[in-house]
Every structure is written in structure tokens, then in C-alpha cells.
Amino acid sequence: MSTPPEEVVSATRIGVVGCGYVGISTALGLHTLGFDVTALDVDPIRIDALCSGDPVIEESGLVEVLAAALDSGGLRFATGTELGGVDVVFLCVPTPLGVRGAADLSILRNVVDAMSGSLADDVVLVVKSTVPAGTCAQVEEMLRERGCGAAVVSNPEFLREGRAMADFFAPDRIVIGGPDAAAVAKVAALYAALDARIITTDWATAELSKQAANAYLASRVSFVNGLAQLANAVGAEVDTLLEALGADSRIGPHFLKPGPGWGGACLPKDTAAIVALGRSHGVELHIANAAVIANASHQGYVADLIRSRAGGSLRNRTVAVWGLAFKAGTGDLRDSPALALIAMLLVEGAIVRGYDPTVAPEHLLEGVSVCSSAIDACTGSDVLVVATEWREFAEIDFVEIASVMNGRAVVDARNCLPADAVRAAGLDYTSLGIR
Ligand SMILES: NC(=O)c1ccc[n+]([C@@H]2O[C@H](COP(=O)([O-])OP(=O)(O)OC[C@H]3O[C@@H](n4cnc5c(N)ncnc54)[C@H](O)[C@@H]3O)[C@@H](O)[C@H]2O)c1
Incomplete structure (x- = not known):
């Protein structure tokens, strides 16, 4: 693993929403690559624990990575939905089982609703949560209805619990989808330092690739x-x-x-x-x-x-x-x-x-x-x-x-x-x- 180009690191401040398995791994992984990261969660107990070096979840190597990240600075954990001054926001919130097996997207929608007023138009909103095909299109529609011009990119997470950090740094593939080529390229650039196969595509293909993998x-x-x-x-x-x-x-x-x-x-x-x-x-x-x-x-x-x-x-x-x-x-x-x-x-x-x-x-x-x-x-x-x-x-x-x-x-x-x-x-x- 190398580090991303300095101009990418210095120009990209990251926000992460949801500090569970996916959010913590994403925040720590991107911080380790050199990015400035602010991670939010609704759970104040979880945020207090993370701030004091307790990663909350059982994952090999996480205590050490978190301790090193907190020592070196450039990583913050907080409650709330305000993410001022960030360039890319990763949504890592739960998408639990809903009615008749469909994914329940209410948490994701509430977060988009709450954030839409504070997101600058040049922000890229990345959906990392596992969602059905069609969700990113709906998220973009929500943003536009609220007067927010942020681009939406699908970047589903494939980590395996128990190997979350290892999978961040050596993933089998990274899938990035969306109609805005510049936004897709911006997200791909974050992972440039990883020796990873990056597959770029449209929203629906990226979204479906995750559910298809798990169903298989x-x-x-x-x-x-x-x-x-x-x-x-x-x-x-x-x-x-x-x-x-x-x-x-x-x-x-x-x-x-x-x-x-x-x-x-x-x-x-x-x-x-x-x-x-x-x-x-x-x-x-x-x-x-x-x-x-x-x-x-x-x-x-x-x-x-x-x-x-x-x-x-x-x-x-x-x-x-x-x-x-x-x-x-x-x-x-x-x-x-x-x-x-x-x-x-x-x-x-x-x-x-x-x-x-x-x-x-x-x-x-x-x-x-x-x-x-x-x-x-x-x-x-x-x-x-x-x-x-x-x-x-x-x-x-x-x-x-x-x-x-x-x-x-x-x-x-x-x-x-x-x-x-x-x-x-x-x-x-x-x-x-x-x-
Ligand atoms: N766990 C995995 O192995 C894994 C792997 C790949 C993809 N995913 C997907 O990623 C998403 C997140 O999964 P997870 O396992 O990290 O979930 P998790 O339950 O471990 O963590 C979710 C976090 O989001 C927080 N949260 C809930 N509502 C919030 C809100 N409104 N604002 C901010 N934070 C909020 C919760 O407090 C929790 O800390 C899901 O869609 C899941 O399907 C999970």
C-alpha cells in the first residue's frame, strides 16, 4: 500500500455517517491513507467510546489502528448530522430487513433529509450501505427536491466481519457507480493507493453487485x-x-x-x-x-x-x-x-x-x-x-x-x-x- 497523491489527500476531507462495522472501517481505513476524517453517529455512548480508543466492535487489529489514528490527529468522532467543510460523505447507516423482505431504507432517507440542507453542491455523497437497485436515484431526487446539488455515488461495502480492516486495505474489488463521471473519479481517487481492482459502472449495477454477492x-x-x-x-x-x-x-x-x-x-x-x-x-x-x-x-x-x-x-x-x-x-x-x-x-x-x-x-x-x-x-x-x-x-x-x-x-x-x-x-x- 502506498499513499494517495498529496493533491488528492489535501483537497479531500471525508465525512462518514454511521460508526458501525462499515463506518468505523471506512473512517479508519481512509484516515490511515492520509485523509482528514470526521465520523458521526447518533449513539453518544458509541461516540464517547470511540473518542477514548474503544472501537466498540470486535475486529482484529482495530484497537491498534484506532489508537494510532487518535494519536496522529485528523480523525474526529461526533454526534449529530452537521458535516461542514467536507468534500466526500460516506453513508454507512443500517438498512435492515423491512416489510415482506424488502430493505428498510428509512434510516438512510432520514439521514439524507437531515443532511441535505448543510451539504454543499460540490460534495459527493457516497452510499456505502447495502441498498436495492434504484436507491441512489431516489437519494439524488431527494437532494434535488431539497435544493441540494451534491452528486450521489454508489460504493457498496464488501468487507467481511472479523477481517474488516484487512479487507479495506486489500479488497477483492471496489465497485463505484453513478452517472456523474467526475464524482465517480473523485471516489476512485480516494482508493488509488490500494492495489485493488476498481470496477466503475452505473448506480443500479453497483447497488445490485452487493446484494447479488450475498445472495450467491x-x-x-x-x-x-x-x-x-x-x-x-x-x-x-x-x-x-x-x-x-x-x-x-x-x-x-x-x-x-x-x-x-x-x-x-x-x-x-x-x-x-x-x-x-x-x-x-x-x-x-x-x-x-x-x-x-x-x-x-x-x-x-x-x-x-x-x-x-x-x-x-x-x-x-x-x-x-x-x-x-x-x-x-x-x-x-x-x-x-x-x-x-x-x-x-x-x-x-x-x-x-x-x-x-x-x-x-x-x-x-x-x-x-x-x-x-x-x-x-x-x-x-x-x-x-x-x-x-x-x-x-x-x-x-x-x-x-x-x-x-x-x-x-x-x-x-x-x-x-x-x-x-x-x-x-x-x-x-x-x-x-x-x-
Ligand atoms: N457488517 C457488515 O459486515 C457489512 C458488510 C457490508 C455492508 N454492510 C452494510 O453496511 C450498512 C451498515 O452496516 P453495519 O454493519 O456497519 O451497521 P452497524 O449496525 O454496525 O452500524 C450502523 C451505525 O449507524 C448508526 N446510526 C444509525 N442511525 C443513524 C443516523 N441516523 N445517523 C448516524 N448514525 C446512525 C448506528 O448507531 C450504528 O453505530 C448496512 O447497510 C449493511 O448492510 C455491512
């Missing part, structure tokens, strides 16, 4: 989860099966890991949103829709596995659940498949003892005793379920685990434990597909 990933995981079920049924070695599948250069090895169902803050809402977008245009996205249905069904399959290993009923059975975050490397619990699974176990009368390295025992999680260690969660449990693939789970002493458990059943819904070591400890190991 969701579909791929659902396909693999279905294969894992079939592997269990026919006695196929799932790791070898997926190795053989991924070795095909037309398919590739990534995102071919069975799990308890896809979740997190993005895949569920973005897959639902692209299906809803398709329907609003008379296009039925059968595959993406099937992925949503398959995911719900797969979560039921995993719950069935746990019940059967618990002896046919979960009533008053104690289940240890390792992992609460939606995936390893993040503390994000939003739409976590672990929590969806736990909800099913609780409905069936199970007693759930959960553990996650990012979730403190004081954390209130309805119906769950949050434990301070993996072994603590297993103490007295009838079944152990692995719901998040934290590396530390694979390194645990399973003889010790067997000694504190009441039952023998281990359901590895992430296929991440060393199967031989678990069996050697006298435990009854079940995975998604044979291992």
Missing part, C-alpha cells in the same frame, strides 16, 4: 448444507467430498463448509431483499428464494440431530452450546444461527449453557446461562453442540470435557472439532456429514 454466498452455503445432510444419509466423507468439489476450478474451494445455517447482519437481510426486489420488478429469483427456505429447513435439521443425540427429547436436558457469535472472528450476535438454534432448543424445554469468547457472562441472553469458559458450559451437560467455529474449540482437552459432561453426545454443527480426539475421549461424535 447464501445459496452456496445452503447447497453445501444440503450436501452435508445427504452425506450423513449415504455415509459419505464430507471433508473429502467438499475437497473434491472445491478442486474443480469452475467451483473453487471457498465457502464450501457446512454449518448450522447462514446468518449474521447481512446474508439473511440481503438475500431476502434481493428476492423482494426481484418480485417488485416481476422477476422471481428462484435460487435465492430456495436458499432462504433451505436455510430455515437446515436449522430444523440440526435441531433434529441434537434432539436425537439427546435421546429423543430435549425436555430438561442440559445442552452446552459452544459459540454464540454468527461466525468466528466477530462478536456480532445479529441473526446468529447459534441463537436461532438455541431458540429451537429452548422451545423444546432444553436448559442451555452457552459460551463464546466474545460474550461476557454478564451478557443477558434470554433463556441462556452465559458461561465463562468452554469447560464451564459443559459441566453437567447432556449434549455439547458446536455452533461457531472458534479455533480454540478444536484445541480443547476432550478428556477433560468428557469428565465434566453428564452425557456423551457431541454435535459438531461446524465440522471444526478434531473428530478422532473427540471419539478417543469416549464421546459420541456427530458432524454434518461423516467425518
Whole structure:
């Protein structure tokens, strides 16, 4: 990574609205590239934490990057919607699941409405939030109705939680779209120092590229989860099966890991949103829709596995659940498949003892005793379920685990434990597909 040309850095002051995963990564990434950045959020507690060096979110390397940024100056966090004197504003606010699966754009619209009066006409407003195709056009219309001439550019974010900063500095691609070539070029220039493939296009293509990526990933995981079920049924070695599948250069090895169902803050809402977008245009996205249905069904399959290993009923059975975050490397619990699974176990009368390295025992999680260690969660449990693939789970002493458990059943819904070591400890190991 080099730095952008001095004339670009000195002439471009950045504003960021929304200090969550995307906003913090964008603010810190652009500040590291040399830009002066002001980042806003509605949450004063979050802003206070960021000002004092607490990045609020669990992300590798973020504490250090934030500390260095605060030390060096040129980075401010504040509440409010006033961003005077900036040249480019990145909108990184939530676009949650709305009615009938469509994206709820009310926060984004409110922010545009509130800012429109204070944005100079030569400002570029960049929509980084994930939005359906057509949103940037609507944002521009809103601005014009309010007498604001700022240009609107789509620059969807593709970061992966747990790798947010790494993905900022080494993205697979950067997509920038809009009808105003100068505005698109201005945004592209911000990333000039990165060794990244920059794809410039129109609004709709840029907007759709993000939802399409997430819907494809969701579909791929659902396909693999279905294969894992079939592997269990026919006695196929799932790791070898997926190795053989991924070795095909037309398919590739990534995102071919069975799990308890896809979740997190993005895949569920973005897959639902692209299906809803398709329907609003008379296009039925059968595959993406099937992925949503398959995911719900797969979560039921995993719950069935746990019940059967618990002896046919979960009533008053104690289940240890390792992992609460939606995936390893993040503390994000939003739409976590672990929590969806736990909800099913609780409905069936199970007693759930959960553990996650990012979730403190004081954390209130309805119906769950949050434990301070993996072994603590297993103490007295009838079944152990692995719901998040934290590396530390694979390194645990399973003889010790067997000694504190009441039952023998281990359901590895992430296929991440060393199967031989678990069996050697006298435990009854079940995975998604044979291992
Ligand atoms: N998390 C991811 O991995 C990821 C990846 C790519 C894209 N996205 C998309 O980026 C957008 C933001 O996602 P996120 O995960 O960073 O969300 P987040 O929930 O982590 O953060 C959003 C932030 O916006 C703030 N906010 C809410 N309303 C606001 C307002 N009116 N003014 C200022 N700040 C406001 C919230 O307080 C919060 O701090 C969404 O559209 C999401 O789909 C997320």
C-alpha cells in the first residue's frame, strides 16, 4: 500500500455517517491513507467510546489502528448530522430487513433529509450501505427536491466481519457507480493507493453487485448444507467430498463448509431483499428464494440431530452450546444461527449453557446461562453442540470435557472439532456429514 497523491489527500476531507462495522472501517481505513476524517453517529455512548480508543466492535487489529489514528490527529468522532467543510460523505447507516423482505431504507432517507440542507453542491455523497437497485436515484431526487446539488455515488461495502480492516486495505474489488463521471473519479481517487481492482459502472449495477454477492454466498452455503445432510444419509466423507468439489476450478474451494445455517447482519437481510426486489420488478429469483427456505429447513435439521443425540427429547436436558457469535472472528450476535438454534432448543424445554469468547457472562441472553469458559458450559451437560467455529474449540482437552459432561453426545454443527480426539475421549461424535 502506498499513499494517495498529496493533491488528492489535501483537497479531500471525508465525512462518514454511521460508526458501525462499515463506518468505523471506512473512517479508519481512509484516515490511515492520509485523509482528514470526521465520523458521526447518533449513539453518544458509541461516540464517547470511540473518542477514548474503544472501537466498540470486535475486529482484529482495530484497537491498534484506532489508537494510532487518535494519536496522529485528523480523525474526529461526533454526534449529530452537521458535516461542514467536507468534500466526500460516506453513508454507512443500517438498512435492515423491512416489510415482506424488502430493505428498510428509512434510516438512510432520514439521514439524507437531515443532511441535505448543510451539504454543499460540490460534495459527493457516497452510499456505502447495502441498498436495492434504484436507491441512489431516489437519494439524488431527494437532494434535488431539497435544493441540494451534491452528486450521489454508489460504493457498496464488501468487507467481511472479523477481517474488516484487512479487507479495506486489500479488497477483492471496489465497485463505484453513478452517472456523474467526475464524482465517480473523485471516489476512485480516494482508493488509488490500494492495489485493488476498481470496477466503475452505473448506480443500479453497483447497488445490485452487493446484494447479488450475498445472495450467491447464501445459496452456496445452503447447497453445501444440503450436501452435508445427504452425506450423513449415504455415509459419505464430507471433508473429502467438499475437497473434491472445491478442486474443480469452475467451483473453487471457498465457502464450501457446512454449518448450522447462514446468518449474521447481512446474508439473511440481503438475500431476502434481493428476492423482494426481484418480485417488485416481476422477476422471481428462484435460487435465492430456495436458499432462504433451505436455510430455515437446515436449522430444523440440526435441531433434529441434537434432539436425537439427546435421546429423543430435549425436555430438561442440559445442552452446552459452544459459540454464540454468527461466525468466528466477530462478536456480532445479529441473526446468529447459534441463537436461532438455541431458540429451537429452548422451545423444546432444553436448559442451555452457552459460551463464546466474545460474550461476557454478564451478557443477558434470554433463556441462556452465559458461561465463562468452554469447560464451564459443559459441566453437567447432556449434549455439547458446536455452533461457531472458534479455533480454540478444536484445541480443547476432550478428556477433560468428557469428565465434566453428564452425557456423551457431541454435535459438531461446524465440522471444526478434531473428530478422532473427540471419539478417543469416549464421546459420541456427530458432524454434518461423516467425518
Ligand atoms: N457488517 C457488515 O459486515 C457489512 C458488510 C457490508 C455492508 N454492510 C452494510 O453496511 C450498512 C451498515 O452496516 P453495519 O454493519 O456497519 O451497521 P452497524 O449496525 O454496525 O452500524 C450502523 C451505525 O449507524 C448508526 N446510526 C444509525 N442511525 C443513524 C443516523 N441516523 N445517523 C448516524 N448514525 C446512525 C448506528 O448507531 C450504528 O453505530 C448496512 O447497510 C449493511 O448492510 C455491512
